[in-house]
Amino acid sequence: MDSSAKFRLGKVTLGLLLIAIGSFVSVETLLLSDPTQQSTIGPKFFPLLIALGLGINGCVLLWEAFKDVFSEEEWPELDMAPVAIVLVALILQMLLLEAAGWIIATTLLFAIVAQAFGSRRVLVDLAIGLVLSTASFYLFNEGLGLSLPGGFIADYFDGV
Amino acid sequence: METLQFLLHGFAVSLAPMNLLWAAVGVTIGTAVGVLPGISPSLTVALLLPVTAALEPTGAFIMFGGIYYGAMYGGSTTSILLNTPGESGSIVTAIDGHAMARQGRGAQALATAAIGSFVAGTIATLALTFVAPAMVSFALMFGPAEYFALMILAFVTVTAVLGEALSRGMASLLLGLALGLIGIDMQTGAARLTLGVPELLDGIDVVVVAVGLFAIGETLFQASRHRYEKEEIYAIKGSIWMSREDWRRSWKPWLRGTAIGFPIGALPAGGSEIPTFLSYLVEKRLSKHPEEFGHGAIEAVAGPEAANNASAAGVLAPLLALGLPTSATAAIMLAAFQQYGLQPGPLLFENNPELVWGMIASLYIGNVFLLLLNLPLAGVWVKLLLIPRPWLYGGILAFATLGTYSLNNNIVDLVLLWLIGLGGFGMRVMNIPVAPCIVGLILGPMAEQQFRRALAISQGDLSVFYNPMTHPLSFSLLAAAIGFLIVPLLIRRRRG
Numbered sequence: 302m303d304s305s306a307k308f309r310l311g312k313v314t315l316g317l318l319l320i321a322i323g324s325f326v327s328v329e330t331l332l333l334s335d336p337t338q339q340s341t342i343g344p345k346f347f348p349l350l351i352a353l354g355l356g357i358n359g360c361v362l363l364w365e366a367f368k369d370v371f372s373e374e375e376w377p378e379l380d381m382a383p384v385a386i387v388l389v390a391l392i393l394q395m396l397l398l399e400a401a402g403w404i405i406a407t408t409l410l411f412a413i414v415a416q417a418f419g420s421r422r423v424l425v426d427l428a429i430g431l432v433l434s435t436a437s438f439y440l441f442n443e444g445l446g447l448s449l450p451g452g453f454i455a456d457y458f459d460g461v
Numbered sequence: 462m463e464t465l466q467f468l469l470h471g472f473a474v475s476l477a478p479m480n481l482l483w484a485a486v487g488v489t490i491g492t493a494v495g496v497l498p499g500i501s502p503s504l505t506v507a508l509l510l511p512v513t514a515a516l517e518p519t520g521a522f523i524m525f526g527g528i529y530y531g532a533m534y535g536g537s538t539t540s541i542l543l544n545t546p547g548e549s550g551s552i553v554t555a556i557d558g559h560a561m562a563r564q565g566r567g568a569q570a571l572a573t574a575a576i577g578s579f580v581a582g583t584i585a586t587l588a589l590t591f592v593a594p595a596m597v598s599f600a601l602m603f604g605p606a607e608y609f610a611l612m613i614l615a616f617v618t619v620t621a622v623l624g625e626a627l628s629r630g631m632a633s634l635l636l637g638l639a640l641g642l643i644g645i646d647m648q649t650g651a652a653r654l655t656l657g658v659p660e661l662l663d664g665i666d667v668v669v670v671a672v673g674l675f676a677i678g679e680t681l682f683q684a685s686r687h688r689y690e691k692e693e694i695y696a697i698k699g700s701i702w703m704s705r706e707d708w709r710r711s712w713k714p715w716l717r718g719t720a721i722g723f724p725i726g727a728l729p730a731g732g733s734e735i736p737t738f739l740s741y742l743v744e745k746r747l748s749k750h751p752e753e754f755g756h757g758a759i760e761a762v763a764g765p766e767a768a769n770n771a772s773a774a775g776v777l778a779p780l781l782a783l784g785l786p787t788s789a790t791a792a793i794m795l796a797a798f799q800q801y802g803l804q805p806g807p808l809l810f811e812n813n814p815e816l817v818w819g820m821i822a823s824l825y826i827g828n829v830f831l832l833l834l835n836l837p838l839a840g841v842w843v844k845l846l847l848i849p850r851p852w853l854y855g856g857i858l859a860f861a862t863l864g865t866y867s868l869n870n871n872i873v874d875l876v877l878l879w880l881i882g883l884g885g886f887g888m889r890v891m892n893i894p895v896a897p898c899i900v901g902l903i904l905g906p907m908a909e910q911q912f913r914r915a916l917a918i919s920q921g922d923l924s925v926f927y928n929p930m931t932h933p934l935s936f937s938l939l940a941a942a943i944g945f946l947i948v949p950l951l952i953r954r955r956r957g
Contacts, residue, residue, distance in 0.1 A: 315887075315893075326654065343649065347909045347912075355635050362629075377890060379685040380684075380686070380689070381685060386684070387858070391875075391879050395879070398866070399872065411859050414855040415854075416851070419687060433859055434859065
């Protein structure tokens with residue numbers, strides 16, 4: 302499929318997505334129980350309006366895609382593998398964050414993302430990631446009073 | 462005059478040693494982070510939000526002002542040296558600025574950008590000093606119907622006045638509006654679109670959306686493209702100072718750029734594309750060397766840079782005076798105010814004058830720091846650009862997740878970040894503008910509130926919005942909005 306056809310397919314997808322989101326918003330809104338407080342315009346008005354807008358916009362996009370409007374636009378060449386790697390790295394960080402703590406989770410995030418971008422030096426990446434996450438951990442926790450999770454390492458030190 | 466009195470008081474506040482420090486720190490980190498490729502001024506401001514969260518309001522906002530101006534300057538550095546404009550306001554600078562860099566005249570491009578930004582920033586901040594209070598008195602005439610109409614105008618201008626297809630700008634706006642729906646409805650307490658997830662009851666934070674769309678989305682896009690793109694950085698050769706000729710050719714564009722940038726930035730017209738493009742066209746028309754444009758004409762950097770900075774200052778006028786954000790960055794700053802429980806607008810000028818005027822006064826100071834800092838340090842910032850991409854993006858994601866998680870210490874925010882990031886990637890690929898989404902997210906709930914309030918007061922009478930007799934202001938604003946929407950379509954129809 303050539304790139305301009307891909308772009309049109311993208312528009313079709315986007316159009317369908319908007320219609321789907323619009324439908325979802327309408328359904329969820331209509332399911333809202335009637336509020337105990339009465340107001341002139343209830344909480345359903347705007348969501349339904351926006352859902353309508355999404356639906357119309359979606360149809361316009363579908364129409365544009367079929368009519369071949371703006372066909373000069375092209376789908377850029379994309380290498381999806383690194384994208385998938387980065388997405389997985391983020392999920393990993395999310396899963397590990399509260400159990401293993403900020404430092405470990407972010408070190409892994411850093412190293413994996415660096416790998417996704419083509420770095421071949423795993424150990425260096427891990428080292429830099431460690432330095433960065435430790436520095437940010439202490440800087441933001443002690444210096445700015447935020448509280449990033451310490452995970453089992455911090456718990457260990459607390460117990461000692 | 463009262464305004465001058467307030468301003469002097471503001472200077473007294475901002476010249477306190479602690480606040481001077483915050484201004485300096487703000488400008489420095491703003492520039493440093495803004496310089497990094499892939500980090501636009503809006504993202505810089507969003508990422509550094511948690512940093513300011515620990516300070517008390519006056520200091521935080523002084524630092525914020527510094528970050529804002531610093532980030533704009535950092536962004537121009539990237540667009541000149543790397544040809545990767547971080548946001549729409551730097552697109553024009555990249556054209557001739559990068560051409561100059563390729564000729565080894567990068568330092569002169571950076572210098573004219575820095576000095577131009579200083580000139581524009583100072584004059585524009587001066588204008589802000591007088592325009593903001595004027596807007597406040599104007600705003601006192603605004604009732605809910607007028608505020609609603611104004612926000613509709615802002616929606617329209619942020620989507621319609623783009624070079625992109627209206628259908629995609631609108632899609633972005635509608636998605637932002639839909640995201641804004643999530644949470645508890647203020648008027649009735651009903652929980653909307655929360656899908657039973659308790660963390661969503663407070664709605665989705667603007668910072669999560671901004672960081673997701675800009676940082677995660679951009680990183681994913683760069684990840685998908687890195688195989689195809691080579692990094693090219695042009696070294697700075699020869700003298701780093703501007704020649705006589707450079708000065709001569711720059712000073713008028715600086716002034717003209719400022720004159721173009723500030724008014725357009727101050728109007729509820731979204732985006733910095735208009736002032737910068739307009740400045741480019743004006744300079745080309747007036748230049749003695751129009752054939753150089755596109756190949757490294759210094760006026761083509763001087764004018765648009767000044768316009769960009771002046772419009773950034775201009776954006777602060779409706780933000781501070783009306784509580785109306787007209788750019789993604791302004792929307793984030795509004796979120797920052799709200800974090801402290803403050804609502805910008807006439808009341809803020811009434812109740813917290815030291816805060817507002819302290820912030821405005823520190824903008825002047827921030828400008829001076831920027832100039833002193835950046836002229837000699839241009840070489841240092843260039844070194845930042847030498848950070849290898851893998852580490853740069855690793856760092857960006859680390860910082861992005863830090864900022865997002867520390868908002869509420871909640872994994873749900875990270876999940877949202879992930880989802881929105883994925884969406885941001887899609888938007889980048891499909892060339893869908895991001896600013897309407899952010900403006901929709903933050904203005905949507907406000908617009909809804911004003912709409913319902915207006916109707917509650919008028920007891921269901923819709924004519925309160927458009928009746929030219931009783932509400933001429935609201936009528937004109939809505940008419941202007943319709944105009945902005947229809948006129949470009951008609952023009953395009955006539956051409957095509």
